[in-house]
Amino acid sequence: MGMVVNGAELDNQKSLDWLGKQITIHLKEQFPNVPVIDKFQFEIKDIYTSASFHGTANYKFWIGDTPIPGKMRSYKKAGYNSYQMAGDDLQLLTSNYTPSEEFLTGLRDNPEQLERCKTYLFYKILKPGEYKKNYETSWKNSEAFPGCTVESARLLRECSLTQFTFQSKKQFDSWEREQKRLRDKIGQSYESWFIKDNKLDFQEMIETLDELIRGGEMRFTSSRDANRNRHLSREYTDHPEYKCLLLAKHQLDVRYGRVGEE
Structure with a gap:
């Protein structure tokens, strides 16, 4: 699943790369006095369109109407x-x-x-x-x-x-x-x-x-x-x-x- 950024359609991989860069930019804006942020890269696993959460560690994601197997302790x-x-x-x-x-x-x-x-x-x-x-x-x-x-x-x-x-x-x-x-x-x-x-x-x-x-x-x-x-x-x-x-x-x-x- 891709994204539209500034009018340009990005495929899935380019969308993930763009999101990873935006995380770094956002963190630097929020924490300008933390220099180590530049030393890290963030990898986005995928783009999900909906999700459900329960407690602190239980979740399930969907990409469109396609469900991804959920994670629930025990x-x-x-x-x-x-x-x-x-x-x-x-x-x-x-x-x-x-x-x-x-x-x-x-x-x-x-x-x-x-x-x-x-x-x-x-x-x-x-x-x-x-x-x-x-x-x-x-x-x-x-x-x-x-x-x-x-x-x-x-x-x-x-x-x-x-x-x-x-x-x-x-x-x-x-x-x-x-x-x-x-x-x-x-x-x-x-x-x-x-x-x-x-x-x-x-x-x-x-x-x-x-x-x-x-x-x-x-x-x-x-x-x-x-x-x-x-x-x-x-x-x-x-x-x-x-x-x-x-x-x-x-x-x-x-x-x-x-x-x-x-």
């Missing part, structure tokens, strides 16, 4: 097995579920109506350090050992506190504790307050949380009138896939010998 490019509840058991939905790609695409296309994520099985190589650390609680009765591929049941967490600027570590720690309590209780955190027609209004959620954090609130729930009247539990609901997640976790616990079969 998520692999290959698909996962995802499941849904079928009565009292699990039913495989797909073996190629890519939660990060679907989520980041939804952020760009319609952040006011995000589809909720599905329960999926994350797989990884069991490392010696983790095996030793969690031996008594996770691996003592299991046939798994370091080097084996092991699975865990997960849900993508739409709300990330790393995208906000907190006024102090004390404030961040308070919100983080609250978020963990909510996730342990209902399978989601602040998302619960921003569900409309079974979809997440991500845009309203981050704007609301950002305003509260900038205003110095130490917890989200302290801003709710229901909390003052001890009726907060009436406001939040379980993640729609929470029961599926718990069942998947239980079945894995049985597989790895953490609990007995019922």
Whole structure:
């Protein structure tokens, strides 16, 4: 994809070269007393027409209508097995579920109506350090050992506190504790307050949380009138896939010998 500069059409490579030079010019104008800027050259990877961002390190770019594979911590490019509840058991939905790609695409296309994520099985190589650390609680009765591929049941967490600027570590720690309590209780955190027609209004959620954090609130729930009247539990609901997640976790616990079969 090229650019038009001063009426002249540049091809992709010339556009990238022009942008690299403009960065140097801009930095020199902003920092005139920093002489080392001239010693560096800036390389532009490509020109993107749209993007979505989540937290501090998750992103996805597009060139026109062509998507570029996104980057999201703890998520692999290959698909996962995802499941849904079928009565009292699990039913495989797909073996190629890519939660990060679907989520980041939804952020760009319609952040006011995000589809909720599905329960999926994350797989990884069991490392010696983790095996030793969690031996008594996770691996003592299991046939798994370091080097084996092991699975865990997960849900993508739409709300990330790393995208906000907190006024102090004390404030961040308070919100983080609250978020963990909510996730342990209902399978989601602040998302619960921003569900409309079974979809997440991500845009309203981050704007609301950002305003509260900038205003110095130490917890989200302290801003709710229901909390003052001890009726907060009436406001939040379980993640729609929470029961599926718990069942998947239980079945894995049985597989790895953490609990007995019922």
